[in-house]
Amino acid sequence: MKKFLPLILICFVQNTFSQHKEPTIKSDPDAVVNSSKNNSRVDSQPEFPGGPEALYNDFIKNNYRMPIVKNLKGKVYVSFMVETNGTLSDIKILRDIGYGTGEEAIRVLKLSPRWTPAKRNNKYVRWNYSFPITVKGIDSAESLEFYNRNNNNPIAEVVREDEENQVYNTAGLEVMPEFPGGQEALERFLKDNYKNPQKDLKGRVYATFIIEKDGSLSDIKILRDIGYGTGAEAIRVLKLSPKWSPGKQNNKVVRVLKAIPIAVD
The missing domain is CATH 3.30.1150 (Fusion Protein Consisting Of Minor Coat Protein, Glycine Rich Linker, Tola, And A His Tag; Chain: A; Domain 2)
Structure with missing residues (x-):
């Protein structure tokens, strides 16, 4: 029985960790995460004015200042709350690649125009939104x-x-x-x-x-x-x-x- 006890413990630990899911940024780097602890479902997701293309191709591209570090590549993962009035709050960096890339993402998101907030039962609700920003270092x-x-x-x-x-x-x-x-x-x-x-x-x-x-x-x-x-x-x-x-x-x-x-x- 004593011989089997360590084996049982190892199996228990492995089973426990197998139930833990890796953060979305690792399992699916390009995924957009929308969630709220208070609301499991919404009738409509929050949206940047003009939609995702305007968010990435216009706003982020025109305002994010790429670091002057040649050959630097990676993604900055950001998270924030879209409030009921469309403003952004609680802006956080989940992961960056250094060289001020996280701080720059926060600076840009603070410049964001108001979003169309999420709706649930015909009422605006707060909603947590996360997405990656692709970063490419540049030379001077x-x-x-x-x-x-x-x-x-x-x-x-x-x-x-x-x-x-x-x-x-x-x-x-x-x-x-x-x-x-x-x-x-x-x-x-x-x-x-x-x-x-x-x-x-x-x-x-x-x-x-x-x-x-x-x-x-x-x-x-x-x-x-x-x-x-x-x-x-x-x-x-x-x-x-x-x-x-x-x-x-x-x-x-x-x-x-x-x-x-x-x-x-």
Whole structure:
């Protein structure tokens, strides 16, 4: 009997673990998971405006900034709650591939427009939604793609909790934000204040920032630099910027996302 006891225990442990299902992200990486502890069924699933194609091909593609890490490939798995008013809450990363890919997914999802919420018995209900974001690392030259896209094509109007915080792209904006004195004054400001970190270094630094309703700059980011602290210097200079004339849409002052190149010479 003593000889059989270890064997019985091993069989019990194996049986217990065999009943445990692996997370969906491992068993089916491309699956979309919709669930709620309080509602096992819904009449209609939550949906991004325009459907899954708009979510992946427009919103994610236009807003997710791929990491500047050559040959990096993988998926970031995200989970969030679609609230009854269509906003997203409790955004979490189930798994990422490092290099800030998870943090970037959270940043983008916080920009999401309101979804059509799930319905059950003709009432809107909260619903947990999970899906993967395919990530492909790029080299520094490819990061210009975001710069060009940002300046030539409109991105989705961004909603953060309420319409008062929408962020617009410059494309299609009724009244563009403007540096005091115009474009020439902006170029002069950058030239007078930017200090080349290294002698004889030449190139361009590409930066993005949000022009707030009061004309101040926020969320300053570097898309591409040429090393040697050139990106950090660009951020330092942009933080010195005087307030801009803010952009306008429908006769209202709005927040605007803008991208600019800064010459290093």
